[in-house]
Amino acid sequence: MATPQIIADADYLPMLLNLLNKAQKSIDIMEYSFAIGSATGKLNRKSAPFEIAETLIEIKEALGKKIHIRLYIEGFRETSSRNLVTAEYLKPHGIEVVYGATHAKGFCIDNKYLLFGSTNLTQQSILKNHETNLLLTDKKAIAGFNKYFEFHWDGGSHGGVILPPPMIADGIFKDVLINMIDRAEKSLAFSIYFFHISEIEKAFIRAHQRGVKITGLIHQHDAFALSYVRRTRGTAERLLEAGIKEIHYGPGTLFTHSKYLVMDNKEVMLGTGNWLHEDVKVHPQLYIHLKDPVLALNLSKHLQKTIRSVRKNHKDYTRSMSL
Template identity: 85%
Template sequence: MASPQIIADTEYLPTLLKLLDRAEKTIDIMEYSFAIGSATGRLNRNSAPFEIADKLIEIKESLGKKIRIRLYIEGYRETASRNMVTAEYLKEHGIEVVYGATHAKGFCIDNKFLLFGSTNLTQQSILKNHETNLLLNDKKAIAGFNKYFEFHWKGGGHGGVILPPPMIADGVFKDVLVDMIDRAEKSLNFSIYFFHISEIEKAFIRAHKRKVKITGLIHHHDAFALSYVRRTRGTAERMNDAGIKDLHYGPGTLFTHSKFLVMDNKEVMLGTGNWLHEDVEVHPQLYIHLKDPTLATNLTKHLQKTLRTVKRHRKEYTDSISI
């Protein structure tokens, strides 16, 4: 199997549409947020999410009973009202829908391809955010995603399933992250949206004391979910005070929504869970852990490129670049 392909930022939409065009038998989708319109039901037909919905409908109408398209979608948290508008629209066109609890995001096509990572199906996430996904044809990864999907499709909940490697279900990702950080010898590179787990924070500080080079991109804004933002800033400030200086805030006007860690340019953890106790203990998540030096090196280069972009736009934003 070739190394997974990194699908970042605005690459997501054209990549996904091309993948969907290849579908012949099955499309299984897990999404936290899929918004083709407002919570009141007003559709935005000129949006990227609507383009995806229309593509799914086009495929179903073209192939009919030859293809099964299933959507497992968040039905409880704050995104649920917009999700319902999308889900009911898709159901009208023959697409199967189950509502549940999930923060996972991914498309599995014909059990051959898996597009998985941080991108929600919203206009903001698809066209504006810093997002990072992987496109894989790894049979083991696909088997893990399928097991997770079927478990939730049949009514399963958080913490109820153990996945075969390289996939990691729910809060287990915390222990894997801590282990990777504690095994690092040379470098740790990461990007995260919200971060407030003391075990991960302390592991980074231990690594710094071992002279491991640590570089991080961390999100911040002043618009909403401010308790999470303040907790994340507190983590970044404590790490900075401990001597970890190569930490950077992304611009508040563009969400830094990626969630990944690269260890020694040898191993990668990438997924959907924020580094928050809530995302470990309550909200269903999905991560992948790969020992793949090529992917690890490419993901480090991707982070460096993103940081250069942030720095080039420094004058455009009022946000501070460094912690």
């Protein structure tokens, strides 16, 4: 298996557009949020999501029946109204759409390339957030994504499908994550958006007590989903009180939205699920678990680079834990 490429932050858009323009036969898309405009239907034609939508339309118009483009998109949660605007813009151009429940985010192109991770198709997510994705060409990973996509396309729901390794569907990610933490011998490095599951928290504390070095980057914000932010801050405070000192907050001015864990610079778990009970029990998610030391080391370095950037560029980095 070729080592996946890390596609993070602002690198996502040019990579996605490059992959889309290689498509010849199929593009399958799963997205929680794809916003080309407001919920009232006002389009933002200068936005990154609109550029992606226009690229999809151009590809379909150029290749016609030679290419099959499908979009499975969240149709129930708070982002659904903006998703509807995007879907209704795409459908007249021959792009098939199914509405359902998903928090997964990924593009599979010609069954050759899989771009998968934390980035939503919103202006904020694509151009401003700290996001982390993987570009994979591995046939097993692509087969797992395809199975998940087809299951939901055909009306499947949370918890109804078991995927072949290395892909992990829905709430199973929690047990795999805890197992990784409990097997760690030297180091654990992670980035997470929302974090409030006591079993995962206690696993980190156990790892710290047996001498494992732990480094974490955790989201904070003062203007969105504050109940989740407060719960996440509570987790961070308890980890710090337990003696885990390398717990860092992301900037309050943008979202630290990546979701991954690196164990001993040997294994990686990366995906879409927050470490919340809701994301384990209710909201459909997708993770990948890879035993790849090269990827693990690269992702650890990426985390350290992100932490250094946050500390250098954002004054609110050291803000009080009591906020």
